[in-house]
Amino acid sequence: MSQNRNKLINLLIGNLANSIIHIILEKAINKPEINEKYRKELVNSFQIAKKYREKINPKESSFPSGDIEYIKEKLIKRVRAELSLRISKGYQNINLNLIKPEVDKILSELLIR
């Protein structure tokens, strides 16, 4: 990976992680009116991630398997760390089992896998 590509991928991971954390926290709060109200912020992170994705080659097809593994692993680690931090501080109702399916879903949407 070139340095610039590497940097873009890390920025992509950061923004995707934020989106996934947002989705899982929304589910933990479980209030429909909140989901609607805060959807905009979630969309923001995802839109930024999308912009990064558009700058990374290959743009029109899936990433090479090495990249996919790297992104997926980093993403899962990062989301798990953020959510686990909350759980360790007493936040209840966070479902860590949602991480993997949400990561898979978001990676498919961005043509990463």
Place this chain on the structure above:
Amino acid sequence: MELIAKISKGTLMDQIYIPKNRAGLETGSYVIIRPAILGQEQETKPNFYNIKNIEPIKVEIARRIFGIISSIFDCENIIIVGSFLDKGFNFNDLDIVIINESKINIKSLELTVKSKLGFNSHIICLSNKELLAGLRTDPLYQAMLSRFVSKQRLIFKIKDMPDYKILDLHLLKSQFLIDNFDILTGKEKYSLTRNLIAIKLFLENKKITNEMIDSEIMRLFKLKTINELKDNIINKLEFLKRFKEIYKKTFNKIMEGIKNEPKPQ
């Protein structure tokens, strides 16, 4: 004498044709041209909250906005907030809050405002209940309504009731600055810092106004003016170090709140 006529398109200038046979309005006399639609738009005297000075043209724009929206549907109140109320004309769009019990077609209303006034607008529609709940639990609602122009007089007395899980979602937004510092513009950095500091002030039970938030940002980040941040001329290392410290403390406070929240039955 009063006449209603249509503006026609001309080559160099547009014109209004009026009948030659008329009583009054002599050739060479001065007349006032005013949109006939104003008769349908309700004339309202705007109410100001926490606004010391505002340009007369903006008062006229506010009046027109109230008229345009009220002529389309009857809502409880219309509130103009945001950078439109700042001194000068640096606002990007008009932030309008409509208080109405049922949902409205916001997109079409934004298009109407654009076509009639030439300004982009960002409209949100809330019920009275949603507005009060937002003010009680959300620091950004408090900042938003710390200064406004409204169609009807608006009085609210609220007691802060932090919803820590919502605050956590809000705070997450500012995490974005830590990850994306290099690519963000000064205005984006300002907005994310503002978000963090509004939450901090809210948790400290302090009054949240735009001025309070700006002065707290300047104090905490040792800035001479808020424009250092808006113009993106801050020291990255120092700023980020301080930002992370404040973020962490605020996050811990929120988590403490979540831990001590009464459990649902």
